Amino acid sequence: MLPRLFRTERFWLPAIFGIVFALFIGMLGMVALSSTEKAFQNFIYHRSENTIARLRTLYTVGDENGPGSLDRAMRFLVGHQASTGSTTHNLLQVQGKWIVGNLPAMTPLIGPQVIRNPAKLQLEVVGIGAELGPGVYVFVGTEMTYFDQLRKHMLYVLLWLLGGILVVAPMGGYFISRRFLNRIDAISQTCQAIMNGNLNDRVPVRTSKDELDRLSEVVNAMLTRISNLVISLRQVSSDVAHDLRTPMVHLRLSIEKALASAKTPEELRAGLQSTIVASDEILQMFDAVLRLSEIESGLRSQSLPGLDLAALTEKVIEFYRPVVEDSGRRLQVAQLQACDVNGNGALLSQLLSNLLENSITHTPAGTTITIALQAAQGEARIMVRDNGGGIPQHERAKVLQRFYRRDVSRTSPGNGLGLSLVAAIADAHGGQVIIRDPSDDTAGVEFVIVMPLKVADTQKTEARFPAADR
Secondary structure, X not given: XXXXXXXXXHHHHHHHHHHHHHHHHHHHHHHHHHHHHHHHHHHHHHHHHHHHHHHHHHHHOEEOOEEOOHHHXXXXXXXXXXXXXXXXXXXXXXXXXXXXXXXXXXXXXXXXEXXXXXXXOXXXXXXXXXXXXXXXXXXXXXXXXXXHHHHHHHHHHHHHHHHHHHHHHHHHHHHHHHHHHHHHHHHHHHHHHHHOOOXXXXXXXXXXXXXXXXXXXXXXXXXXXXXXXXXXXXXXXXXXXXXXXXXXXXXXXXXXXXXXXXXOHHHHXXXXXXXXXXXXXXXXXXXXXXXXXXXXXXXXOOEXXXXXXXXXXXXXXXXXXXXXXXXXXXXXXXXXXXXXXXOOHHHHHHHHHHHHHHHHHOOOOOOEEXXXXXXXXXXXEEEEEEOOOOOOHHHOOHHHOOOOOOHHHOOOOOOOOXXXXXXXXXXXXXXXXXXXXXXXXXXOEEEEEEEEOOOOOOOOEEOOOOOOOO
């Protein structure tokens, strides 16, 4: 079996390309060689025709030096032989008998001819044969020695070129494959380390930004996401076990009390009623956890229609205004700027409700809760602030985590999932939650939900959360 290096596409692609390129070069070289030979022969034929035309004129017509005769044609052919050198081969014969030339008498051949090995000479002569008159035959040609040398030289160069390509292409494929496999091994080792529990390892990314770097960046983003999910799962498991302990203890104590102290059916009924309250508390916690998981997982999707965020916010404000006032706090609206978003109305209502519930639960009586809605630069901003005790800077990121509760909030009702739901709903709408000091420099805290404005009216975006119960 071939080593792994020679089974990669990075090796075979250059190797196959080199072989195909070599075959192409070989075919191109043969075509060029054939075309050159044809052109060389045509040149010889053309020159031979001119020479024969001159001989025919001297034999039949003559020139300014006298009338035409065989003797004048013979002298011209001898002079032509002397002036063109040993590569020219001529013949003049009468009635089959040799008269002059460096070729032996032959059977008359008319037109373009290729004569091989004349007079047992190891050469090839290309030329033209013609009759100057009755029984007078002439042949004028040139040997292909120069072209044979050129052909050998071209074949020699072509063979070296093909050999070089066939050697360099696999070598290039080898080195490219080796470099490619080293980077693939780095990705594999990182993934293996992650599988073994080391969630902090990441694939090295170079500065070249090639396709493997882009793949590495995607893998790193995926590993970061997986790491965060694993850490979140561990934290959730621990938090669920911790936060479930208290209501479970309350449930057990209520049952034990009912069994031990109930003397009448009415007392037993009252004891069981308290267990129902404790059970509802547990169920509410599980419902919140499932709701949060559904929103974050995006297992089901729906099309997001456009909705009037200002109208939705106004409805939530009108619903919660009596609740806020009954709790001894004041609800005011700073600004409700008209803006449309693509979103799920029920989930966005829950987002606003959770923010208001958070302010009601964790601020003292007399607190002012302010809501504002603004639209600018393609974004909608929902702002909910209060002038209560505020949230320390180092805890602002933590309050968005599941089950996180500040020490000062341990005695307040709740399970630490309200703000986690807010963050999940904002993220599902392509937005984010910003926790900051109030913009008017007062005491307290301000929650800012930033999300994109509505896409074009003809478009609908894919939601990353399940449809909410309406």
